[in-house]
Amino acid sequence: MDHLLHLDRTLDELDPPRWDPPSADATHLVRTVHALRRVRLGELGPADLRMLVAQRVALPHVLPLAVRLLLEEPLLDSCFYEGDLLLTVLGSPASAWLPLPDLSAQLRAAITTLPEAAVADLPRGAAEELARFTGRTEPLR
Template identity: 70%
Template sequence: MDRLPHLDRTLDESAPPRWASPAADATHLVRTVHAARRLPLGELGSVESRLLVSQQVALPYVLPLAVRLPRAVPLLDALFFPGDLLLATVGVPAAAWAPLP
């Protein structure tokens, strides 16, 4: 992955506002998304990328990084099945792709 200046920043830093901590009774999904927002972008793996893309969280930051992974391994298994990250990225609404180069 290219070393871009923003890869050492988290989504909470890059895509404000910073999210409050999840409620004590929050679901596993909510807790996991919140935890992924606190990881530096350069440390997002395939599992976190698939999760954030499928939940449409901070797509301008996550989508460019997420599409790099299946380019190398198209049927990458990002937790559920081979190709799940690729499927998540192609399922993103067209409007999310418009501002991206």
């Protein structure tokens, strides 16, 4: 199943119900996430995807977009540091991956090809998170 068929549609269209506008006293994060739900999927950038995944918004639609970027560049720096999108995606609940077994397998394969030096440069705990996702008993080094 191609999870990228709806790049011309928004999360408000694909993930009902449409969200009401945020309240006047909403935080910047809440206002931003609400606004991102009205952006066409094909126009979402890496930082947008990182934010939506981190907030666990419409993961069946957002994870495939993030994985597509990660397959091209696993340690993509979306906003804060090299690998931030990858580590955010790996923090998604296991249930989010159940309808996406092919994408999960592709991402696991990409992770296992990461150079040791690149993994060593990631934040503390990243190697363990990578190992958990790939099903290894030892952290990637």
